[in-house]
Amino acid sequence: MCPNEVNSKCYWDDWEKHRAVREMALALWKNLLQTAKKRILQQRRLSLYNGAHGYEEELIKKKLQQFSGGSINLSKEDNGIGILTLNNPKLMNAFTGTMMVELQERVTELENWKDGKGLIIHGASNTFCSGSDLNAVKELSNSQDGMNMCMFMQNTLTRLMRLPLISVALVQGKAFGGGAELTTACDFRLMTPGSEIRFVHKHMGLVPGWGGAARAALGHAREWLSQYTDGPAAVIRAVKQVVTAGRELPLEDALRTEKDIFGTVWGGPANLQALVTRPKHK
Numbered sequence: 173m174c175p176n177e178v179n180s181k182c183y184w185d186d187w188e189k190h191r192a193v194r195e196m197a198l199a200l201w202k203n204l205l206q207t208a209k210k211r212i213l214q215q216r217r218l219s220l221y222n223g224a225h226g227y228e229e230e231l232i233k234k235k236l237q238q239f240s241g242g243s244i245n246l247s248k249e250d251n252g253i254g255i256l257t258l259n260n261p262k263l264m265n266a267f268t269g270t271m272m273v274e275l276q277e278r279v280t281e282l283e284n285w286k287d288g289k290g291l292i293i294h295g296a297s298n299t300f301c302s303g304s305d306l307n308a309v310k311e312l313s314n315s316q317d318g319m320n321m322c323m324f325m326q327n328t329l330t331r332l333m334r335l336p337l338i339s340v341a342l343v344q345g346k347a348f349g350g351g352a353e354l355t356t357a358c359d360f361r362l363m364t365p366g367s368e369i370r371f372v373h374k375h376m377g378l379v380p381g382w383g384g385a386a387r388a389a390l391g392h393a394r395e396w397l398s399q400y401t402d403g404p405a406a407v408i409r410a411v412k413q414v415v416t417a418g419r420e421l422p423l424e425d426a427l428r429t430e431k432d433i434f435g436t437v438w439g440g441p442a443n444l445q446a447l448v449t450r451p452k453h454k
């Protein structure tokens with residue numbers, strides 16, 4: 173019997189089609205939910221703080237959004253190197269609230285960049301970063317806001333540090349306060365002559381004496397980084413992962429992680445090819 177009969181006409185086909193479309197939409201929705209859940213869980217795993225620590229991410233994000241200006245730009249090059257630019261030259265690239273939120277977004281983008289191998293972080297207009305925007309800091313001066321901002325930035329910089337990309341802070345000019353802290357979340361720090369990394373703010377530094385164009389230094393940083401990023405992404409990313417495990421885990425856990433990651437490259441295409449070409453490492 174037709175399950176969908178109207179005026180003696182059977183709408184079985186339509187009914188079947190609708191059911192199929194509904195099922196497809198449901199499957200798609202479930203898939204999206206699962207991907208989002210996986211991403212949130214991965215971010216939580218890579219972060220330090222969550223609700224259990226009294227951290228209220230949505231609350232602090234909403235507050236940070238009120239202090240706008242500047243931007244954090246990411247360009248992903250075909251050679252697997254990402255260029256992250258801190259862009260707020262009017263305030264020596266100080267981090268406004270929206271820049272803190274954008275940094276988090278760019279880190280998420282880098283976590284999802286499967287072909288990435290290296291990352292250069294630099295500042296616009298011949299300086300690196302003078303820390304937090306003091307205008308925003310003044311407005312967020314109660315201790316709850318301060319703690320939440322601190323946890324927000326610690327989470328973001330921890331995730332940045334744990335990226336499977338070899339990272340370098342290219343310091344041209346001044347890296348002060350939070351700017352200095354940001355350089356410590358990178359694997360390497362490259363400094364052009366006359367540049368400064370400072371954790372205290374009592375001294376005003378000299379004007380950078382290096383004088384070169386930003387692009388020339390960026391080109392040099394790219395070339396310098398290529399000594400670590402030349403090769404297949406799977407191997408470069410695995411190298412960074414074993415180094416991160418060694419730095420962060422107790423010895424036995426780090427050894428087990430190293431064994432697991434080793435298993436992903438052993439007998440892999442790069443390993444097999446090297447066994448054929450047998451390169452000399454002079």
Ligand SMILES: CC[C@@H](C(=O)O)C(=O)SCCNC(=O)CCNC(=O)[C@H](O)C(C)(C)COP(=O)(O)OP(=O)(O)OC[C@H]1O[C@@H](n2cnc3c(N)ncnc32)[C@H](O)[C@@H]1OP(=O)(O)O
Nearest residue numbers: 262263264266302303304305306307348349350373376377
């Ligand atoms: C929790 C916050 C903490 C952290 O995250 O760890 C911080 O980061 S607190 C911020 C620490 N940084 C500072 O205190 C930097 C203070 N600024 C300076 O010492 C100097 O501006 C400089 C960075 C040494 C640059 O000096 P100079 O080359 O002489 O330039 P100007 O001083 O004229 O700066 C141009 C312009 O930029 C403004 N500026 C610079 N840094 C900040 C900042 N962090 N927040 C807000 N505004 C900043 C500076 O005031 C100038 O603006 P105008 O006065 O309107 O011209």
